[in-house]
Amino acid sequence: MITEAIYGKDPITDENICVNAVIDGVKWSVPLDPDNGHYQAIQEWVAEGNTIEEPS
């Protein structure tokens, strides 16, 4: 279960390079890679109507 998802920025280019997410109670930094299992879970979570937040 995903309880938090926030983009992480490349510190040089300021582009989104990962999603810092809490998945099943564990904090993961997840690459934007469709073959990554955590990223697949995040995409399903987004498809359910949730949103990945931009960092503050």
Add this chain to the structure above:
Amino acid sequence: MSILTVKAIEAPVGFDLQMPASAVIDGQALTAYRSEWPSRKNILINGGFDVWQRGTSGGTVNTYLADRWESGGGGALSQDRQVATSGDDFNYSLRVQRPSTETHGWSVIGTTLEELDSLPLRGKTLTFSCLIKVGANYSPTSSQLGMGIGSSTIANRSWRYLGNVTEQKTVTTSWVRYSVTVTIPTDSKQVGCGFVCSPTGTAGADDWFEIANAQLEVGSTATDFEHRSYGTELQTCERYYQTYGMGFHAFGITSTTIDSQFAFRTPMRTSPSVTLLDTTPTFSQIGVATRTGTSSSITASSQAADGTGIVRVDGFSSVGTNSVCIGYQTTPIFGFDAEL
């Protein structure tokens, strides 16, 4: 005594050669395995439960504890490594337990093969075998445990997406080897196998099942478990998970942040996720001092299957800007995960 060299065993025209093939020559029983699986009869990774990079106790629902084995279920469960007793044909087994007083209905444990390892199995008959025993309070009706081989036309998904049960086994409190045999559909892109337990009532103190020496092999019969060396198995597991604590390159970026970089020991299946396993990680700022974080977290990362660009961690103080650092603790700081 003479030496007999057999170069090939062929089936009669119109018949498939069943593997493993057996023959008796001068009273000596011989067994031949498929030539395309010459050194890896057991298709599973960590079927012997030798590798435990995440720890040996405290596993919960929807997590990995033993490498490559993922749990799931409808409520709380625990996973723990059990040490074999003298006479067992293995070092460790995996225990999956419903905690005492728990009332939930089901739990699963299973393992899957990635697409590259699954595609060669299309259309083949596979046999999954495993040693199983249960606790004195094992609660499912008729002491049954579901055991199965699953497949999917979608590749590279968690075991929880294809946990097919093909047979119910009546299990006991003693180690017994059970098996199931399935032919994989020709359009499959992923194969996995595992167990589904359906407890009843309120859990007692020993409502658990244990598995050891799990094997998936080509053919319609279960053969002896194939033991592999720990080093071979660990390296294979590292394609899906690996940890680092000591000696990797890092750089002080600001007084509070350190960037770490890795060239992975083993290239991973895909770009891995990374987690901070210790929120008070210790680095050495070379020639200056050790730097230990407080309530540290990963703020950004970029990684590929063979290494990382950045794993930026905050929570430090007094780190030299643009200083050279290394990871400096014997316990893991980072866990990289490329599981399915």
